[in-house]
Amino acid sequence: MRRAAAVLLAAALAGCASMDAAMRTATGYAQSQGLISESQAESLNKSETALRRGSQDISESEEYYIGRAVAAQILARYRPLDDRDLNDYLQEVLQTVAGASDRPAIYGGWHVQVLDTEEVNAMSAPGGFVFVTKGLLERVRSEDELACVLAHEVAHVSKKHGLKTIKAARLTQAFAILGREAAKSYAPEQVSRLTEAFGGAVDDVVDDLVVKGYSRSKEYEADRFAAEYARAAGYDPNALKSFLKRLESEPARGGLFKTHPSPAARLAELGRLEPPPGDVGSAARARRFAAAMRSL
Amino acid sequence: MRKTKAAVLLLLAAALGASAAVAATITVLVRETRIRRRPQFYAPAVATARLGEKFDAEGPENGWYKTARGYIHESAVTAKRVRVDSAGSVGGGASAEELTLAGKGFNAQVESAYAAGHPNADYRAVDAMARRTVSDAELLRFAREGGLAAGRGEDR
Known part of the structure; x- marks a missing residue:
């Protein structure tokens, strides 16, 4: 028994990344020596695969489907702007800052859509669906400012802020159904119960995105990471401050003003930001930004 | 002998772990x-x-x-x-x-059921949005032209 204990101890010391392989080696040996039963070995092997409990356990593909439904609800409330050149330009800037984020690869890729409304707002659904309103674009003065706005949305997705707004009870309900089911597809009654939990989760995210807004701490965190991602991509993170300063002088009315902390509070939280080295390509960025915004 | 065997096993498990x-x-x-x-x-x-x-x-x-x-x-x-x-x-x-x-x-089967119960949800617009993407080559051109990080160095 001491040998088995020694092997298991070694496995435990071997580090998290290798825990799985080491644990299986140890339990395999202990079982072959008759030191533990088959069921005990299985139990030990399964113990590191804990049952799913909360939003952190939502899978990549589940995040994608929740994000699609949230995006579908946003697009039910706001009309998409049918301007191919403008949307394509935003897509280039989005992929550039997402590529410099800590989540460049996402299940279905990163996508952006301009919304045809004068409301000043930007939103992102889980799974990499980013929205920017025409009203906000009319207040942006450079590609660097646009990159910072999009990087703020990338940060919300990257840090899974949307998923964290889903009430635990919805996930408990869904995970309980999933935890018992092993078949490839679901029976109608299971689909019905899963869809109910899914719809509740989507409502939770939409409610925070459109109505209540994320917590102040999540917004400040998104600003901090936006500055980091923008700088890593080669943009000046101070452009986030110049954009917020412009908003500060506007009368607050709905949209972003309702769902975010005040521009003054965000500016105070951001503090001093280091610009990227050099000033290469700014003339080309100014030209293409002006060209892309001409249609607004 | 027993102690030696246990030590070998201990080292083996640790080595397996370290390499993994x-x-x-x-x-x-x-x-x-x-x-x-x-x-x-x-x-x-x-x-x-x-x-x-x-x-x-x-x-x-x-x-x-x-x-x-x-x-x-x-x-x-x-x-x-x-x-x-x-x-x-x-x-x-x-x-x-x-x-x-x-x-x-939460998968395509659940999405279908959700969409059927929420006819206002605009999945057609989501699909159009999801088709929008920029190729690696185009993104590199965009970065080089704008003097961005991805366009610098030896990424050719």
Whole structure:
């Protein structure tokens, strides 16, 4: 028994990344020596695969489907702007800052859509669906400012802020159904119960995105990471401050003003930001930004 | 003798663990991702890896796993052990990663049921949005022209 204990101890010391392989080696040996039963070995092997409990356990593909439904609800409330050149330009800037984020690869890729409304707002659904309103674009003065706005949305997705707004009870309900089911597809009654939990989760995210807004701490965190991602991509993170300063002088009315902390509070939280080295390509960025915004 | 055997086993398990920390089997968890020549997001792609593909890899180092074919970003993969049987089924207590590979959990079947009950949800507009993408070559041109990080250095 001491040998088995020694092997298991070694496995435990071997580090998290290798825990799985080491644990299986140890339990395999202990079982072959008759030191533990088959069921005990299985139990030990399964113990590191804990049952799913909360939003952190939502899978990549589940995040994608929740994000699609949230995006579908946003697009039910706001009309998409049918301007191919403008949307394509935003897509280039989005992929550039997402590529410099800590989540460049996402299940279905990163996508952006301009919304045809004068409301000043930007939103992102889980799974990499980013929205920017025409009203906000009319207040942006450079590609660097646009990159910072999009990087703020990338940060919300990257840090899974949307998923964290889903009430635990919805996930408990869904995970309980999933935890018992092993078949490839679901029976109608299971689909019905899963869809109910899914719809509740989507409502939770939409409610925070459109109505209540994320917590102040999540917004400040998104600003901090936006500055980091923008700088890593080669943009000046101070452009986030110049954009917020412009908003500060506007009368607050709905949209972003309702769902975010005040521009003054965000500016105070951001503090001093280091610009990227050099000033290469700014003339080309100014030209293409002006060209892309001409249609607004 | 017994002490020696236990010590050998102890060392063996520790050695297995130590080597596994740098050499792991990684599984792709996104629909597709590029395998790159260098550990940089805009380095030339040498191949495309798809959902469920497995690779022996070292790392991650600065966010990148090194495989025999090239580099894959850690956000595209899991290094956890994942088990999905040939019929695509996973057992009770499946991990999030296993559900993604099996296409289970909140999936297309659930989306269809949700869409049927929410006719206002504009999935057509979502599909149009999801088709919008920029190729690697176009993104590199965009970065070079704008003097951005991805367009600098040796990413050719």
